[in-house]
Amino acid sequence: MSLVVRNALIALLVTIVLAGTVAYAISYLNRARITELSAIEDQLSIDILSLDTQFSLLEAAPCDSTASSTTLTSELANMGTRLSYAENQLGSDNTQVVRLKEQYSLLEIRDYLITKQLAAACGARPTTVLYFYSNAGDCADCDKAGYALSYLRDTFPSLRVYSFDYNLDLGALETFIAVTKVKRDLPAFVINGKPYYGFTSLADLEKQFPKGALATSTSKL
Amino acid sequence: MCYDNAIMSPEVLAYPFLFIAIFFESFVLVTLLSKPAREARARTASVTLPSVAVIVPCYNEETTVARTCESLLALHYPSDKLEVILVDDGSTDATAGAIARFAAHPQVRIISKENGGKHTALNAGIAATRADIVGCLDADSFVEPDALREIIPCFADVQVAAVTAAMSVHEPGNVLQHMQNAEYLFGITLRHAIASVNGLYVTPGPFSFYRRAIVEELGGFRYGHQTEDMEMALRIQRAGYGIENAPHARVYTKAPGTILKLLKQRTRWTTGFLRNVLGEYRGLIANRRHGVLGVLILPSALIAIGSGMLLFFLMLFMLVRNVATALSIRAGIPFSYAYLPSGSLDWFYLPVSFYLLLGVITLLASLSLIVAGKRISKAPGNIALGLVSYTFLYSLIVPFWLLTATADVALGARRRWR
Numbered sequence: 305m306s307l308v309v310r311n312a313l314i315a316l317l318v319t320i321v322l323a324g325t326v327a328y329a330i331s332y333l334n335r336a337r338i339t340e341l342s343a344i345e346d347q348l349s350i351d352i353l354s355l356d357t358q359f360s361l362l363e364a365a366p367c368d369s370t371a372s373s374t375t376l377t378s379e380l381a382n383m384g385t386r387l388s389y390a391e392n393q394l395g396s397d398n399t400q401v402v403r404l405k406e407q408y409s410l411l412e413i414r415d416y417l418i419t420k421q422l423a424a425a426c427g428a429r430p431t432t433v434l435y436f437y438s439n440a441g442d443c444a445d446c447d448k449a450g451y452a453l454s455y456l457r458d459t460f461p462s463l464r465v466y467s468f469d470y471n472l473d474l475g476a477l478e479t480f481i482a483v484t485k486v487k488r489d490l491p492a493f494v495i496n497g498k499p500y501y502g503f504t505s506l507a508d509l510e511k512q513f514p515k516g517a518l519a520t521s522t523s524k525l
Numbered sequence: 526m527c528y529d530n531a532i533m534s535p536e537v538l539a540y541p542f543l544f545i546a547i548f549f550e551s552f553v554l555v556t557l558l559s560k561p562a563r564e565a566r567a568r569t570a571s572v573t574l575p576s577v578a579v580i581v582p583c584y585n586e587e588t589t590v591a592r593t594c595e596s597l598l599a600l601h602y603p604s605d606k607l608e609v610i611l612v613d614d615g616s617t618d619a620t621a622g623a624i625a626r627f628a629a630h631p632q633v634r635i636i637s638k639e640n641g642g643k644h645t646a647l648n649a650g651i652a653a654t655r656a657d658i659v660g661c662l663d664a665d666s667f668v669e670p671d672a673l674r675e676i677i678p679c680f681a682d683v684q685v686a687a688v689t690a691a692m693s694v695h696e697p698g699n700v701l702q703h704m705q706n707a708e709y710l711f712g713i714t715l716r717h718a719i720a721s722v723n724g725l726y727v728t729p730g731p732f733s734f735y736r737r738a739i740v741e742e743l744g745g746f747r748y749g750h751q752t753e754d755m756e757m758a759l760r761i762q763r764a765g766y767g768i769e770n771a772p773h774a775r776v777y778t779k780a781p782g783t784i785l786k787l788l789k790q791r792t793r794w795t796t797g798f799l800r801n802v803l804g805e806y807r808g809l810i811a812n813r814r815h816g817v818l819g820v821l822i823l824p825s826a827l828i829a830i831g832s833g834m835l836l837f838f839l840m841l842f843m844l845v846r847n848v849a850t851a852l853s854i855r856a857g858i859p860f861s862y863a864y865l866p867s868g869s870l871d872w873f874y875l876p877v878s879f880y881l882l883l884g885v886i887t888l889l890a891s892l893s894l895i896v897a898g899k900r901i902s903k904a905p906g907n908i909a910l911g912l913v914s915y916t917f918l919y920s921l922i923v924p925f926w927l928l929t930a931t932a933d934v935a936l937g938a939r940r941r942w943r
Contacts, residue, residue, distance in 0.1 A: 307559060308722050308817045315551035322547060326882040337873060386873055451854045455862050506857040 337390050338400050344383050345407050351376055352414050367426040377464050380415055381457055383408060384467055388450075396439050406474045412466045413480050419464060431517040432464045434494035436486050438471050449491035449503035456510075460518050536880035539839055542832035543883040549825050550890035553718045557897065561721035566772060566901065570674040574603060575657040577673065577734070580610045580650030582643050586664035587619040589779065594627050596667040601674055609633045610650040615640025620664075643730075644746035644753040651740060660734040661754075666778040667695060668732055675774035676734050686739040686766035687758065689716055689725065690732040691902035695777035700914045701787060705780040707911030708919065710898035711891060713772060717901055720770030724817040726802075726826070727755040728768060732776040739766060750804075752797025759806045762818055772901045788926050792940065795830065795930030802827070803934075830927050837924030888916060 355376065387408055391401050416432065423430050435453055437446040450467070457465045468477060470490055486492050486499060493500040493512065500512045510518060556562060579597050583590050590611070597609045609632055611624045627633040636649050651659050658680065662668065672690060679688040691713045694706035719725055728735070733754065740746075740757070743764060749756025758768055781787040802810065802823055810827070812819035855863035892912055899908055933940065 307561065308821070311552055311555045311559060311722075312821065314555045315548050318551040318555070319544060319548040322551075322886055323544060323883065326879055326886070329882065330877060330879055333875065333877060340873060389874060447850075447854050448856070452858060455858050459862065 334394055341386060341404050348379060348411055352411055355418060377415055405472060409468055409472060409474055409477050413476055416466050430464055431496055435467045436470045436490060436492040438490050440471050443490040445503040446491045452506045452509055535839055539836055539880055543887055545828055546887045553715055556718040562718055565721055568678050574606055576606045577658045578608045578610055578654035578656035579660040579662055580647055581662050581664050582612050582614055582646030583620050583664040584614045585616045585618045585620060587623045590620055590664040591623050593664050593667055599670050601670045604632055610653055611635045612646040612650050613637045614646040644748055647746045658734050659737045661730055662732050663730040666731040666776055669775040672774040672776060675771045679769035679771050684767045685769045686761045687728045687735045688769045688771055689728050690774040690776045691772050692731050692776050692778055693904040694780040699782055702780045702782055703911040704914035704918050707895045707915035710895045713898035713902045714894045716770045717772040722817045723767045724822040725768040726758050728758040730754050731778045750797045750800040751793050755797055756801050759801055775902055791926035792929045795926055796933050799934045833923055833927045
């Protein structure tokens, strides 16, 4: 074997090892992301179940637990942002991503229901937004709408935003969509029970909120 | 939560080229550590000293030629065996006056002729000497006193027809020149490694030497599409001779100080390469008879030109697409939220991708080859600014001369030397 051939083979081996290491590192990072998401989701699941149970055990609404409910909603939002990033990295058809999205959607529905129950029992009027999107390529404005909602949620902590992938194959979500009577005209919003379709600008979206809902001070819930 | 959706990424197109780039850099590193390169580095200065003539072709070099000549006369070489031939190729400035002061020097010979191009100046110098070894030094370059004694031992093998030196930039001043210095240091490593397996296809103007008999046998220098040094090297390789490199023979050359001058110079080099290699010397490409030059070096150089342009367009496309998407999504959102950084660093959002990491590996390998070039040649000066400018500037400038050169070759356009 000539020196050149030997060197070329060694160089090829080095290149394959380097490319393989890069592929492994990225795969490792993505697995770590999924693991972290699972861990956060598990914790959230326990917290929501705990709140739910606490609520059920007491005859009168445990209005003291509203603070922890607000914290949970904030953590749910953080989880949503991470899940969205993971979805971009791994693809929306990734089975682990889909599974996490299903769990996340269930947690959101559960949190939404608890929020409604607490609001009714404690006499509060939280502003809730149900946001339905699609990333199947049939919703040109969903990216803009999602970003605008992220801005509103981060700017007005009292706002409770729940995002749902309209196409997710999940029985509870399908029932939720049927109950809220949201049409497949995406992006779709249900702001305090009132439906609103399409997205043109942040200013137009803000007009759909009840007066005083977009205030910087936090509400009771 | 669906903003920034993933779509089929065009990055995939870059993978093969990045893979080839890493393979090539690995090959250079492995070859650098192989026995022939190690032996070349360990070569000691020559005891037997043949007669040598160094030809300095000058065309409007009034500001630098005197210093070039002085650096040649300061070479540690027996004065009875070294002659300097200054060839004024019809300069229209004060070059004639600048070289006239050396007329009385016993080692210097001055030839004045009508302008005919660098190759004619070199041939005039060769015709005027009987020295065994003839060299060329561009009139804007300067040599270390021991450079010639580092060159000569490379001619020990009778099959060696030419020897190249270790070039770096003379007193880099601005960022652009520091960037070129880093590139030249990269070239030192590359030339040294590739020469050890006889894969060189250019014998640069600054201080390359030739066995006179072989140059005459091959018919002397030709126009070579404004790259007579490349054309001669390719002719030498095609004839079956070897081209060596002396990594400790330091020579410094003036580098263009503006982007326009740099683009002009590199466009000339690249068009010269394309016209020579795809023209008269296309028979060398993928020709196993010409070893590593035919099978690896020339194909890699051609791929590098293509991939340089492709990666640039890809980068540009992704940048424009991402910026346009980001602006579109953020339209109407307050500036402080949309564009100012907020929150803390979180590993979860680390934007690593296969493309990015392969790019980083390619860059790191390039930087290590630059550092290796400095260590091998012991070139003076600090390379910190060179490494930084090479990292951030080089890949942004290269595509322009690749595009211009490729367009010139495709359209048959010709440009003036200066």
